[in-house]
Amino acid sequence: MYRTARSGIQFSVRGPDFGILSVGTRTPVIDIVNLAKKYNGKRQVTALEDVSLHIAKGEMVSLMGPSGSGKSTLLNLIGALDKPTSGEIAIDGVRLSGLSDDELTRVRRDKIGFIFQFFNLLPSLSCEENVALPLHLRGWDRRKARERATELLDLVGLTRRTLHLPDELSGGERQRVAIARALSIYPPVLLADEPTGNLDTHTGAEILGLIRDLNSRLGATVLMVTHDREVAATCPRTITLRDGHIVEDLVRQPAL
Numbered sequence: 171m172y173r174t175a176r177s178g179i180q181f182s183v184r185g186p187d188f189g190i191l192s193v194g195t196r197t198p199v200i201d202i203v204n205l206a207k208k209y210n211g212k213r214q215v216t217a218l219e220d221v222s223l224h225i226a227k228g229e230m231v232s233l234m235g236p237s238g239s240g241k242s243t244l245l246n247l248i249g250a251l252d253k254p255t256s257g258e259i260a261i262d263g264v265r266l267s268g269l270s271d272d273e274l275t276r277v278r279r280d281k282i283g284f285i286f287q288f289f290n291l292l293p294s295l296s297c298e299e300n301v302a303l304p305l306h307l308r309g310w311d312r313r314k315a316r317e318r319a320t321e322l323l324d325l326v327g328l329t330r331r332t333l334h335l336p337d338e339l340s341g342g343e344r345q346r347v348a349i350a351r352a353l354s355i356y357p358p359v360l361l362a363d364e365p366t367g368n369l370d371t372h373t374g375a376e377i378l379g380l381i382r383d384l385n386s387r388l389g390a391t392v393l394m395v396t397h398d399r400e401v402a403a404t405c406p407r408t409i410t411l412r413d414g415h416i417v418e419d420l421v422r423q424p425a426l
């Protein structure tokens with residue numbers, strides 16, 4: 171443990187081997203052991219190797235690393251969008267490896283909110299319909315889903331945009347719709363892959379404030395990819411990947 175003179179913030183640095191210490195007695199909501207992912211194209215690429223990681227409920231963690239280091243691969247595996255080559259992932263106590271495709275779809279639907287760099291909204295649906303979609307998929311009736319969607323759009327400051335199509339919004343507004351959609355089911359895990367990558371600095375700061383607020387107010391566990399060192403430093407914990415390995419897991423503690 172040491173304290174930097176400049177910021178007065180205390181750091182403790184652990185190697186990947188000591189990852190388990192990060193959560194103490196708190197139950198990990200993301201629990202990863204010896205994860206590997208190889209892509210078999212013309213040329214085999216090892217995107218992740220020997221990654222073990224434990225993230226506790228309510229943590230807000232930033233994920234850094236050069237382009238190609240495996241950040242999106244890791245998020246996609248945690249979000250059950252893709253399957254690992256080996257190793258184990260458990261989300262909220264559920265091991266993904268034993269699940270059928272239908273069960274994986276259910277984990278994605280019930281436990282994970284995903285925010286992408288390119289928003290991924292459906293262009294032919296209004297904001298309200300985009301946000302309500304995950305609720306329809308869960309069998310909510312139309313009126314209840316619409317009520318919840320309206321509430322969430324209020325929460326992200328888009329009360330007056332509910333009937334607009336994504337095309338009619340600015341980048342920042344679209345990302346707010348994507349956040350509202352990711353939160354529609356109050357997922358225990360929120361995964362964000364460069365959520366501010368396509369936004370100007372000011373709008374990016376607003377979106378980050380929103381994500382942070384949702385973490386502190388709704389207790390969502392957040393894992394967020396960012397290239398911005400200052401943004402990463404505002405999270406209590408930062409994990410760095412290089413060539414598919416965790417090379418640093420840094421926990422910041424407020425100075426006493």
Ligand SMILES: Nc1ncnc2c1ncn2[C@@H]1O[C@H](COP(=O)(O)OP(=O)(O)O)[C@@H](O)[C@H]1O
Pocket residue numbers: 209210211215216217235236237238239240241242243244
């Ligand atoms: N679908 C894919 N098929 C083949 N290789 C891939 C695929 N997705 C990613 N990769 C490779 O895996 C490595 C990690 O990629 P990625 O996880 O996207 O990195 P990052 O998000 O950190 O930039 C890179 O070498 C990339 O080219």
Ligand SMILES: [Mg+2]
Pocket residue numbers: 241242243363
């Ligand atoms: Mg990426």
